[in-house]
Amino acid sequence: MESSSTPLAQLPEQNLNPQELTPASTELSPTPPEAHQPSQSQQAQHPQPEGASALSLALHDALMYQRTLPREERTTHLGEFAYERLDAITRVIEQHLPSLKPDLNSLQSLLNIASQTTLTPEQAAELKETYKRTHESVFPVNDKYLYWHHQLHRLSADHSLSSISWDHLKRLEEESYADDELKALVHELKLSFGRVKDVSDSQGFRQMFEFYGEALVYSKLSKHFKTKRIVAKKDSKPDFVCALPNGKEFYVELKSLDLVEASLRSDQMHEDAMNQNIEIEDQLRKGNRIAMAEREIAPFKPPFDDGSYDPRSFLLVINTLMKKARSAFKDSQFAQGPTFAFMLCDRLRIPKGNDSVAPQYFDQDYESDISGVLWNACFAKIGTPISKVPDFEGAPTFDGHMSKHGLLVDEFIPFPSGAVIFSTFWGQEDALMGLYDSKWQPTPDWTEEDTQSVIHALCTAYNDERNSYGQSVGMN
Known part of the structure; x- marks a missing residue:
């Protein structure tokens, strides 16, 4: 369910120069002494995709040439550029932004x-400075995101910042140039x-994540429906209004769920990450060539654990989600019409993803029937x-009994909506999981x-109270 101990090598915030994560880096590919000319096979290893920009093609040619040179003669800094970033710029x-074309031409030149040759130190510095200036002008939000990652590198980590998908952030900022609604949301994110x-x-950082979530969910909605953001100055209204192809309108109220007792737990996790980096530094100072340390990333763990916390408990996840949903959503936000409750769960992490919309499913790793936390x-x-x-394997799986009715079946404390969507955009694939009451009208x-x-x-997965679709995910 949660990562109770995370090795340093697995932490995304410990590899914190995304600009250097390129498929071709002059610093990471030593050239054999006998190989001073690019062969056809070497060049074929880096095919350029159709539609690649002149900048990324020029980078490819420069990298191929530099690899024919002895290491001491190579141009530095080329490994900082990524093909996809140059294409996006x-x-x-x-x-x-046609006013920035002179910078584009300078980069290509x-x-x-x-x-064709090794850049002089002055030319190399100009290349680096021009790229930095251009990237900051074109993608200021991404630039700020990278800035804070670099500030935290080898110092600590922030859970909200680490929960932002850099791939999604890059896409959002580029798309905002062609969408006025998204542009306003991305601008608010930049200010945050x-x-x-x-x-x-x-x-x-927690408040910043709220703005990121709003832009992210708007982008997802607008790809399927005509979507408009609702700016509520005083009245309590939902966040978005959307239209179905048949013309019917519906609304979406978004909440970005945070850690358990986030105001305290965020600081604790920040301190844990700092202690991890201190331990790494101590090992390196002692002469260790390889240094490792672990820290706990446990979003469902209370800040003052009395020893009862179980990192594998699904009942804890269920109760936490129910409690957070009831405290986050208010009846007044659902009074405009059909309104879906949308919960962004990237900072919490939903165990088992799409499988969780089934009442239970078979876990192939442990060969056990497991409860779906969302259903x-x-x-x-x-x-x-x-x-x-x-x-x-073979240990008991019983976790306990439900002490309360689920959100959509509690007649004594009715939930304001009959349809909820839980989403995570943090992992390798987006997961949007919908649960709805078939009788909701x-x-x-x-x-x-x-x-x-x-x-x-x-x-990506959905179900109702009748378990109409559970078999499609529960038997995977």
Whole structure:
């Protein structure tokens, strides 16, 4: 469910110069003494995709040439550039920022020179400075994101910052040039980055993540429906209004769920990361060639654990999600019409992803039947037994019984919506998981087919109280 001990090598924040993560780096590929000319096989190892920009083609040629030279003669800094970043910069400048074309031409000219000879120190410095200036002008939000990652590198880590997907952030900022609604959201995100005081400002990073989540969810909605952001100055209203192809409108209220008792737990995790880096530094100072340390990333763990915390407990996850949902969503936010409750769970992590929309599913790794945390959080009744991932193969899986009704079946404390979406955009693949009450009819003209149209279009997995779709995910 959670990573109770994370080796240093697995932490994304410990490899913190994304600009250097290129498929071709002059610093990482030593050339054999006898290989001073590029062969056809060497060149074939780096085919350029169709539609590659002139900049990325020039970088490719420069890298291929530099690899024919002895290491001491190579141009430095070329390994800092990524093909996809150069392509993105080119697209934005050519389509939206023509005033920056001189910088684009300067970059290409210097890369062309690097494909024929070693750049002088002055030329290498000009190349680095021009790229830095251009990237900051075209992608200021990404620039600020990288800035804070670099500030935290080998010092500490912030959970909210680490929960942002850099791939999604790059996409959002580029897309914002062609979408005024998204442009406004990305601008607010940029301002929130600027309000972070220092590396220990957990509250600032948490607020920044809220703006990231709003831009991310708007982008996802707008790819399927005509979507408009609702700016509520005083009244309590949902975040977005969308339209189905049949013209019917529906609303989305978004909440970005945070750690358990986040105001305290964020600072604790920041301190844990700092202690990890101190331990690494101590090992290196003692002469260790390889240094390793571990730290706990446990979003469901309370700040003052009395020893009862179980990192494998699914019942803990279910109860936490229910508690957070009930405290986050208010009835007044659902009064405009059919409104979906959307929960961004990147900072919490949903165990087992899409499988969690089934009442239970078979875990192939442990050969055990496991409870789906999302289905049970929505539809389980009091007394329902919950099974967790076993501590080891063959160990008991019983985790306890539900002490409360699920969100969508509690008649005594009704949830304001009959349809909820849980999402995570943090991993290798996006996961949007929808649960809905098939009997939900918030307005006279709203049908189950309308609910399905929204859920099926948006979600990677979905289910209802009848378990109509559980078999499609529960038997994988």
